[in-house]
Amino acid sequence: MEQKKEESKKKAEFLKKQIAERIQGFTKRRNDNKYKARNFHVLITVLGAFSTIVLGFDFINLKSLSFFEDQAKNLALIISALITVVSAYNTFFDHKxxxxxxxxxxxxxxxxxxxxxxxxxxxxxIREGKIEEFKERYNEILDLANHKWTKLRG
Structure with a gap:
């Protein structure tokens, strides 16, 4: 009887160690994707604003910048193309x-x-059956994580 309790306790400790390692891994991936989601959102917003400014700026009245007048449309076109590429990347990888x-x-x-x-x-x-219930919940959580990841990537 005492040996069963020790085995159950060891299984619980092993499960807790596995959970801690998974928490650490998911936290790192969470933070990486949070950072990327925020930065891509800011980049797209800034590029959109810059493109609007370039198109709307009155270069004719500023003699010192009048040489930009001919290039403004080209620059805005390049920025708009860049916005499209960055947005497509952001949508495909769905960091958010x-x-x-x-x-x-x-x-x-x-x-x-x-x-x-x-x-x-x-x-x-400490009942072994209860530890097995915890292990089953752990496996269900990981299965759900895999299912959600596959759904996002599918």
Whole structure:
């Protein structure tokens, strides 16, 4: 009986270690995608504003900048093409969707980790069946993460 309790405790510790490693991985990917989502949004916005300024600027009245007048349309065209490329990249990789997905999965893992801690705290009768339930929830969370990732990439 005592050996079963020790085995269950070791399984719980192993599961908690796996959860901690996954939380760390999802947190890193979450932060990377949050950074990319924000930066691409800012880049597209700034390029759009710059293109509008270039097209709307009155170069004729500024003698010192009048040499830009002929090139303004070309510059605006290049900026607009760049906006299209950056937007297509951003849409294809969907960093915002990945950021939200990784945040959700990480939070589910934090919740599971808390439930395991709560169960283990002061509990002398650690049932192997309960640890197996926690392991099943862990696997369900990872399956959901894979399903969401596949859906975003599909």
């Amino acid at each position: 969707g990945l950021w939200v997905n990784y945040t959700s999965i990480r939070n589910s893992l934090y919740n599971l980790d808390f439930e395991i801690d709560y169960y283990l705290e002061g509990n002398e009768d």
